Amino acid sequence: MPTYAEMGRDELTALKDELEREYGEIKAKGLSLNMARGKPGADQLDLSMPMLTAVTTAEDCRAEDGTDCRNYGVLDGLPEAKRFMAAMVEEEPENIIIGGNSSLTLMYDAVARCLDFGTLGSKPWCQYENIKWLCPVPGYDRHFGITEAFGIEMIPVPMTADGPDMDEVERLVANDASIKGIWCVPKYSNPGGVTYSDEVVERLASMTCAADDFRIFWDNAYCVHHLYDDAAEQDQLKDIGAACRAAGNPNRYFKFASTSKVTHPGAGISAIAASADNIAEIKKRMGVGTIGYDKLNQLRHVKFLRDAEGLAAHMAKHAAILRPKFELVVSKLDEGLAEVGGCSWSHPRGGYFVSFDAPEGTAKRIVGLAKEAGVTMTGAGATWPYKNDPQNSNIRIAPTLPPLDELDAAMDVFVCCVKLACVEQLLA
Amino acid sequence: MPTYAEMGRDELTALKDELEREYGEIKAKGLSLNMARGKPGADQLDLSMPMLTAVTTAEDCRAEDGTDCRNYGVLDGLPEAKRFMAAMVEEEPENIIIGGNSSLTLMYDAVARCLDFGTLGSKPWCQYENIKWLCPVPGYDRHFGITEAFGIEMIPVPMTADGPDMDEVERLVANDASIKGIWCVPKYSNPGGVTYSDEVVERLASMTCAADDFRIFWDNAYCVHHLYDDAAEQDQLKDIGAACRAAGNPNRYFKFASTSKVTHPGAGISAIAASADNIAEIKKRMGVGTIGYDKLNQLRHVKFLRDAEGLAAHMAKHAAILRPKFELVVSKLDEGLAEVGGCSWSHPRGGYFVSFDAPEGTAKRIVGLAKEAGVTMTGAGATWPYKNDPQNSNIRIAPTLPPLDELDAAMDVFVCCVKLACVEQLLA
Known part of the structure; x- marks a missing residue:
């Protein structure tokens, strides 16, 4: 035909x-x-209904360390919630902060903090005449919405079957100190369904960046969202954190994940993970704007999903x-x-x-x-x-x-x- | 003696x-x-335990307009949640946005937005060499923490038995366009327990401000937090919104309230209320960073507390x-x-x-x-x-x-x- x-x-x-x-x-x-x-x-959504009855008594409201989760406190999240989210973000629990119902908000806030305050001693990004961002395309419209809202110039970079075109990425970041970040959905990417190859992850982690405070925004939104149960049919993603540490750039990445497409999108929990230095700075700044996110909802998630096995x-x-x-x-x-x-x-x-x-x-x-x-x-x-x-x-x-x-x-x-x-x- | x-x-x-x-x-x-x-x-905290079983079935998860609250969506809050919070913030439901578990975050975000983008067309506050803020003292340390974090110069203003010393406030704002805002806990103030007199509210609403984009941050944290049941022993606060409208300054105020000290501080809901123009701008900017706050928790609150009468x-x-x-x-x-x-x-x-x-x-x-x-x-x-x-x-x-x-x-x-x-x- x-x-x-x-x-x-x-x-x-x-x-x-x-x-x-x-x-x-x-x-x-x-x-x-x-x-x-x-x-x-x-x-x-029906799959997660038991979660809504997981925390109903005063006893249920106690965290494993005795914290009464109904009351104020615990800026960075319950220990058990950090441990649980570690299964999604592949980071030590102490380098995780649990957020509210939106990892998008964690990303927005992370960009805003860098703009307002810089990061780890760098100049606040808002003090530059112009800053730029790498946007693998096709990509996620809400990512682009954040950088656009802040007036950050977005540079499209083509996606390949292995992730962003790394020749192009390396060429751009090596020569332009105003490029401060890149949006990545590294596993089952939005919308292409691409999982970054090990080589792409390693090159992102080790590439020479003109900007010392370049950050990889690693939105691992679909980290456990396989369509097939057989491990051979599931994509595997190399850990960007380990790769960055191995390359001597331990502070280069911010990881994000959430339970939005695990439990209930309107009422999930989210997480940001990063190096100890990054996490310490984020906690310091985050603590100005909140006393802590919803701990009862953290408990609901942990009681319902339990651990990596329960999640799978x-x-x-x-x-x-x-x-x-x-x-x-x-x-x-x-x-x-x-x-x-x-x-x-x-x-x-x-x-x-x-x-x-x-x-x-x-x-x-x-x-x-x-x-x-x-x-x-x-x-x-x-x-x-x-x-x-x-x-x-x-x-x-x-x-x-x-x-x-x-x-x-x-x-x-x-x-x-x-x-x-x-x-x-x-x-x- | x-x-x-x-x-x-x-x-x-x-x-x-x-x-x-x-x-x-x-x-x-x-x-x-x-x-x-x-x-x-x-x-x-025990008083609100029935709230934790108020939403347990798929049917419970439906908002009055049919929205499945488990899923994404509804940036500004459920209609019934806005109607409920109207009882606390005294504003038309359409001029209310429901937030997450922290009104402090709504305040932080409101300051950050003005810094990054200005408000209603004004110059972004971060573009000024120096901006200033009025801080009635004694006041709330977390308010001061927000303005300090953003490098905003804080000017203490004495509290009187009727609220801030308005002679001083009027003198300051009339002559200094770099003064962009004032922190107010107008009812049962933190820590003095003072409720602003009608005259103070009216003078705040009508005073001449050198800065066109001056904003009153009206943190009505204790709006329904009386110690005595007899109305004669309860303080009454004049509505800043009505006062601002009457004075021809409808956009001057942002109201904040939450259920933190109504239900569970760790897992409450919050609200920002303002003029239609302010709310439209906030929604536009807020929508970049979130698809919407936790609607199941909004439902829990409304089902448990119902209305102004239930709240009282x-x-x-x-x-x-x-x-x-x-x-x-x-x-x-x-x-x-x-x-x-x-x-x-x-x-x-x-x-x-x-x-x-x-x-x-x-x-x-x-x-x-x-x-x-x-x-x-x-x-x-x-x-x-x-x-x-x-x-x-x-x-x-x-x-x-x-x-x-x-x-x-x-x-x-x-x-x-x-x-x-x-x-x-x-x-x-």
């Missing part, structure tokens, strides 16, 4: 008529489906729900779009997204067509800094929220929209 | 011997008592526990120190503190003596910016945490320490 690009004009015109009829029929259904955000589905068993339940959704998305794309040509998509083994690359110049049209047909996608361009995808090509597919039957319907709409947009472009 | 200042040297020397003997006996007891921080006692009934239970403690403190001071002379103390009708003014130059010695005898007080000087009480006179007494018998013992120690320090000073 020829791809669209190999078809003649008449053939394409006939195809367009057929696709428009198909699209019209879809529109007439008045669908209202959503594949825009990485939200767990209701059945996933719980995540396997999520995987059982998510696996069919991801497999459906990929098979719909494989089956529906092979003939189109010029499209590509990820085949992730974990995380929350499928990344789709349409022929250059068609992404906005595809998302617009889908919207008009009742299927909300993440906005085209959202995976790039300033929402500006210069190729107008990348679309993030978020298959987790809709039930399987809705996802099926939504993917049929999406496939039809891709085809139509591609034909339109070839005929234009 | 003569006051100490009226005694002769021999009489004082004999008194000193007697007090030192008494102090030695106290020390020998090896006490470990704490009147340092405004923490609720365990019996107060609940606070009456707190008052029943706290009233005897405050009455004990005041009666110990009244009985123990009348003869000393030169000391004064507040007789609060609400809030969390008794403010004690020792003879000039003795506060640090008193707190040191108490510490040595096993009674931890708030550090002398803590109620002033930079921990610098130029009179070395003010001591904050926090009577809420210790059980009544411990408080009784701690106050005996305190009274003995005050007497001894006063005699020492007269003999020095």
Whole structure:
């Protein structure tokens, strides 16, 4: 079967008529489906209901060290919560601070602290005329939102199958002291599903940075979010902390993780992990703005999930729900779009997204067509800094929220929209 | 009976011997008592235990508008949570944002936002060479900690029985555009127990400020924290929002409140309230750093406390526990120190503190003596910016945490320490 690009004009015109009829029929259904955000589905949320009854008596409210968690105190988190989150962030518990329900807030606050105060004695970043940030693309729109809000100039760096293009990263950071950081989702990346290779992790840890206070913002949002139970089908990520220490740059990284997609996104706990020096500074500054985060919720999490083993068993339940959704998305794309040509998509083994690359110049049209047909996608361009995808090509597919039957319907709409947009472009 | 200042040297020397003997006996007891921080006692925390079972089923997790509160979303808080907190902050629900477990964080973030971005179009405060802040004294050490951390120059303003010395406040803000804000605990103030008079509220709202973007940080931490149930014995505070609107300065104030001393300090909810323009700007900037605060905890609060009536009934239970403690403190001071002379103390009708003014130059010695005898007080000087009480006179007494018998013992120690320090000073 020829791809669209190999078809003649008449053939394409006939195809367009057929696709428009198909699209019209879809529109007439008045669908209202959503594949825009990485939200767990209701059945996933149900998995954590026992957590809500894990702390109900005054005795339950005691931490292992006797702290009454109902009262004020404990800036950096309960010992058992730090120990538990160590399973996610791979750091010694003493180098972990437990936050509130949002690791995004921990990241925002970390950037803000560096801007206002510098870090470990460096000049406050706000005192520079201009500072810059590396943004592997496609990437996470809320990361880019933070750096944009603070007026930090964002430099896109291409993602490869192994992580960011390290030749490019090394070249940039070696020569420009105004580059202060990089956003990384190192495992099952958002949206590409890429896990950084050991070599990429080592090069990030050891590269020469013109800025002494360069920081890797290591958002390990999907650290335990495998789609497959068999270890051979799970991605492994080298620990950035160990790599930075080995390279003699122990303070270069801030790690972030949360239970947002483990328990309840609206009511999870989060963590920041870093070197002892970094953690000491963060605690000092953080203590100005809070007496401590919600300890009862920390207790709920530890009592419910217990430890690394309990966490893994719980995540396997999520995987059982998510696996069919991801497999459906990929098979719909494989089956529906092979003939189109010029499209590509990820085949992730974990995380929350499928990344789709349409022929250059068609992404906005595809998302617009889908919207008009009742299927909300993440906005085209959202995976790039300033929402500006210069190729107008990348679309993030978020298959987790809709039930399987809705996802099926939504993917049929999406496939039809891709085809139509591609034909339109070839005929234009 | 003569006051100490009226005694002769021999009489004082004999008194000193007697007090030192008494102090030695106290020390020998090896006490470990704490009147340092405004923490609720365990019996107060027990009052809110039903809250921890208020949200346990998937059905419980639905907000009144159908939102599944387990999932992401709702930046500014649930409608029912805003309506509930309106009872505390006296603002229309649409002009309220619900925060996490700390109103201190909302204040820190509000200062940080003004520094980084300005407010309603004004120049970012960090771009000034120097900015200043008015700090009614004695005041709350954590407020002063925020402005100090950001390098904002703090100007102490004396508190009167009606609130801050408004002649001084008006004089300062009228002539100095670098004064950008004022910390206020307007009801049952920390630590003085003062409630601002209507006139003070009106003058704050209507005064001429050289800085267009001057902001009143209105930390109404004790808005519903009466010690007495009879309305005639409860302080009434004029609404700063209404006063600012009436004066044509609708954007001048940020109100803060929380349930920290209503339910569980470690796991409460907080709120910021302000004009529609301020709230719109805060939401825009806040949304960069979070997708929304813990909605399940918002639901727990609303289901448990329900409304203004439920809140008042609940606070009456707190008052029943706290009233005897405050009455004990005041009666110990009244009985123990009348003869000393030169000391004064507040007789609060609400809030969390008794403010004690020792003879000039003795506060640090008193707190040191108490510490040595096993009674931890708030550090002398803590109620002033930079921990610098130029009179070395003010001591904050926090009577809420210790059980009544411990408080009784701690106050005996305190009274003995005050007497001894006063005699020492007269003999020095």
